[in-house]
Amino acid sequence: MVPGAGSSLAVSVPSFATRKSYATGKIPVSVAIADLNGDGKPDVAVANEGAESESVSVLLNRGDGRLQPRRDYATGLEPSSVVIGDLNGDGKLDLATANEDNHTVSVLLNRGDGSFRAKRDYPAGFVVSLAIGDLNGDGKPDLAGADWSSGSVSVFINKGDGSLQPKHTYRTGTETESVAIGDLNDDGKPDLAAANRYAGRPTVSVLLNRGDGSFSAKHDYAGADPVWVTIGDLNGDGRPELAVANFELRSVSVFANNGDGTFRKRRDYATGNGTRSVAIGDLNGDGRPDLATTDLEAEHGFGTGQQGCWLRPTACIRNGKRTCTARDRRPERRRPGGLSDGRLPRPLYSVGAG
Ligand SMILES: [Ca+2]
Numbered sequence: 001m002v003p004g005a006g007s008s009l010a011v012s013v014p015s016f017a018t019r020k021s022y023a024t025g026k027i028p029v030s031v032a033i034a035d036l037n038g039d040g041k042p043d044v045a046v047a048n049e050g051a052e053s054e055s056v057s058v059l060l061n062r063g064d065g066r067l068q069p070r071r072d073y074a075t076g077l078e079p080s081s082v083v084i085g086d087l088n089g090d091g092k093l094d095l096a097t098a099n100e101d102n103h104t105v106s107v108l109l110n111r112g113d114g115s116f117r118a119k120r121d122y123p124a125g126f127v128v129s130l131a132i133g134d135l136n137g138d139g140k141p142d143l144a145g146a147d148w149s150s151g152s153v154s155v156f157i158n159k160g161d162g163s164l165q166p167k168h169t170y171r172t173g174t175e176t177e178s179v180a181i182g183d184l185n186d187d188g189k190p191d192l193a194a195a196n197r198y199a200g201r202p203t204v205s206v207l208l209n210r211g212d213g214s215f216s217a218k219h220d221y222a223g224a225d226p227v228w229v230t231i232g233d234l235n236g237d238g239r240p241e242l243a244v245a246n247f248e249l250r251s252v253s254v255f256a257n258n259g260d261g262t263f264r265k266r267r268d269y270a271t272g273n274g275t276r277s278v279a280i281g282d283l284n285g286d287g288r289p290d291l292a293t294t295d296l297e298a299e300h301g302f303g304t305g306q307q308g309c310w311l312r313p314t315a316c317i318r319n320g321k322r323t324c325t326a327r328d329r330r331p332e333r334r335r336p337g338g339l340s341d342g343r344l345p346r347p348l349y350s351v352g353a354g
């Protein structure tokens, strides 16, 4: 709260109505929100990685905040991440997914009414999450993918018509889980940040844009247990920070920007257990950005080889003082506690920073 001092900002403690659930496909793991049919109301796209029904569910807004029943569109196998952007420049927002199982990116172009044409697939490597942004400054959004198995970020430049050039790969660290796009050194060109989880050397990599959508060699910062990175100005100096979720350490790290795209040592803030993703937004309307995390609570222990876990979303809101609310514990999803190859379970949901 900021009483007095001439403040006229309307400030309220954030609160949320009881959830309303809508059916998606099997194992919905990633969600993105934007106006897909051009009626001015935000719609929802969800990646469903459930076996034999891999798809994106599109749920159009009825206009009153409720959503229409889903319509599903086939993607590649095991889509773990969905992003939205106008890839072919027709003014209608399109979809792209990263597909872990057959190592592709699927692009689905909007027919113009919020329905989508059949996918087109591009070879991608083992990309586990995607970010979207215009990396080469031609006005058409491009894609960046975190490649877990090769420890790199793959950049897919848009040819302009929604088809993608072959990927360019940039070395990051080991076990790259997440990538984010934002202008980190204030030259007007979007840069990349990547979270590299490998326990032997957890790092956050920063790669600056050379200006043409190619990237300079990485600069690494020591991370804690980095599995997700997002970019946003947290201290109001106009230069974006990095906010990083630490899966097993119940924390998020904030790396403050020195102003030139280099970053200070991280500062860690406590969250819930199994923090899988983090987003930035002004949750209470005071004009200052807050952080929200998804925390997957491991009842039977990730990495122990035991079966089953319960996921409990919690919201940790930080804005001067901290409030944490834990919603009712409920079994959401069961899957092996540790994936056989050591990778993490995907997030229950992820939230774009807008
Ligand atoms: Ca809409």
Ligand SMILES: [Ca+2]
Residues within 6 Å of the ligand: 085, 086, 087, 088, 089, 090, 091, 092, 093, 094, 109, 110
């Ligand atoms: Ca389009």
Ligand SMILES: [Ca+2]
Residues within 6 Å of the ligand: 133, 134, 135, 136, 137, 138, 139, 140, 141, 142, 157, 158
């Ligand atoms: Ca571009």
Ligand SMILES: [Ca+2]
Residues within 6 Å of the ligand: 182, 183, 184, 185, 186, 187, 188, 189, 190, 191, 208, 209
């Ligand atoms: Ca830049």
